[in-house]
Amino acid sequence: MPAAKKPRKSAIDPADFKGRAATINDIARLAGVSKKTVSRIINRSPLVREETRERVEALMREVGYTPDPLARGLAFRRSFLIGMVYDNPTAQFIVNMQYGALDALRGSGFELVVHPCDSRSPDYIDGVRRFVQQQKLHGVMLVPRVSEDQALADMLASIGCRYTRIAAVALDAHSRMVITHDRDGAAEAADYLQTLGHRDIALITGPGAYRSAIERTEGFVDALSRRGIKLPKSRVLEAGYTFESGVAAAEKLLSAKDRPTAIFCENDEMAAGVYRVALRMGISIPRQLSVIGYDDSPLASRLWPPLTSVRRDTRDTGRIAAAMLIQSEDDLRGRPVASVRPHLVARDSCQPPEA
Amino acid sequence: MPAAKKPRKSAIDPADFKGRAATINDIARLAGVSKKTVSRIINRSPLVREETRERVEALMREVGYTPDPLARGLAFRRSFLIGMVYDNPTAQFIVNMQYGALDALRGSGFELVVHPCDSRSPDYIDGVRRFVQQQKLHGVMLVPRVSEDQALADMLASIGCRYTRIAAVALDAHSRMVITHDRDGAAEAADYLQTLGHRDIALITGPGAYRSAIERTEGFVDALSRRGIKLPKSRVLEAGYTFESGVAAAEKLLSAKDRPTAIFCENDEMAAGVYRVALRMGISIPRQLSVIGYDDSPLASRLWPPLTSVRRDTRDTGRIAAAMLIQSEDDLRGRPVASVRPHLVARDSCQPPEA
């Protein structure tokens, strides 16, 4: 009978577990501690001796152990999933928000599960509730425009689900908000146009029911007013954040005898609509008409001339919103409110008005 | 002592469970069967008497019971999550694929978890493996271009993970493929240009390492050749599926003395680059130059003139790929291979060549 090999730490390898992954029991046994101690280490409890923690953590790394999120979820009564809830923003916005959220989640053991919905549907809140409760979500990110729906936030609070709301202004407790300061972005556009010498300026807004549109409108109008320019009602047209609605608004503005020398559009899609109409009518951008958009989407640099636009760091926004959901609520308290600031990206679609 | 109320079935409501959700034990107790029978019903086992099944199902509906995916996942050693793995396609493509996948998953109890990655990174396959194993994913959808990576597919097979690959041609067993027939889409573009009377045609391709680009190129070249048009090497430029690479290729093609009368671009981004160069050089589309793109992205209708493009039903593709993952493997066997056909959407960017 050959002498039993002396087990050396460095001899442990995943193959020891015959194809199955290591469990908390394997770690406890190999480390010579109870599974509860291992559990404490997994959950970063301070109630573990430093030497023990280091030894067990080294072992975990060696065998490539990661705790099973299903088992942890079952015991915690809460999964390691973060939900992202949104209602049809542009594709680039969704994707950037997802990339940002995943930046924050990488290496944390949390994963991102996506939930588009239709906020005009009467039972969409119920749909979100089922999504959250059935999956026992750890938390959800609410993206504009669903982030603006107080009834949705109230429902989530009532079932004890953590959430972060991404919106132009603080609609909720600071620990639940990421503020995008749309008012400031629009104000920057206004200042820029005034500085270039424009006085006869028009505004194509998003839908009045959207908080982002309200803020961009007020930010733009107020900033112009601070610089002594009054925007008459006839120069403000409400549209729908779509290309087609931008076309319709531009047709009204540009077919009038006294057309404006500059137009600020509250998103890039509508600015593309203005380009379309200007091209059709033989109005040269920027010589005869300056145009500014909002979003700085890929479209902005595909247009000719490249569109000056207010950039928002959507990826950063998503990263912050997700990071807040996986922080301890203590860490969140007492911090300044999370915010992401927009800024103007000047390209070639603006110049001083013709004499 | 008041007489105990006789429990009527219709009197059961979720509040009976004092805030906590009903469990399989509640259902079993209330229905007067064992939890194993309830489990059989959840899992659609045929080994349950019809009357029993109906009675229990009615009860489940009444109390709003849904099985806990964490508990089921722990017992099954497999979660109810479908992963979507991709490496930076366009935003619209990703989002449409996600919508499609969610169409298939809705009401199934499965959810979609997203996993973008960088296939140029040496350890990206390892990253996908950790993602799959840690979350115990039920299956993953592989989107181009990661779908074309045989090493990735092999790794998934080796760890026993179900997958579906979306690609231009069958790269794998039929039960694991959704075929997009890019060759046919490109051929349709070729036929259209030939029918319009073009003979001097150019092609701007995607990267030669992409299967989609290979197929679109061969489909286009072969279709022209069948119609008696030979595409000289000098008329075929490889680009990178990006706007900028489209600009560069267009500059070469359009600055030559004998420029082509039509250009087929293997995606819309590159077609937008051709538009940019044509505009700068004063070449009128479609009068002096016909252009066709591929994807039929939103960009196609934002351009002026609206771009003729090969549409692919990405949402449908995603729906089929996800549906295959949650079907039983028996159901999948013996079926014809899943496929989605592209088709040309004619807009205003093509006309017969000038005399």
Place this chain on the structure above:
DNA sequence: CTGAAAGCGCTTACAG
């Protein structure tokens, strides 16, 4: 067709 026992891999509540 139905059920009692054991187990999936963790955590909580309690004890020391």
Place this chain on the structure above:
DNA sequence: CTGAAAGCGCTTACAG
């Protein structure tokens, strides 16, 4: 600072 017992809500393997 550490541990033994019970439990999270399901399924598997076995028995009848």
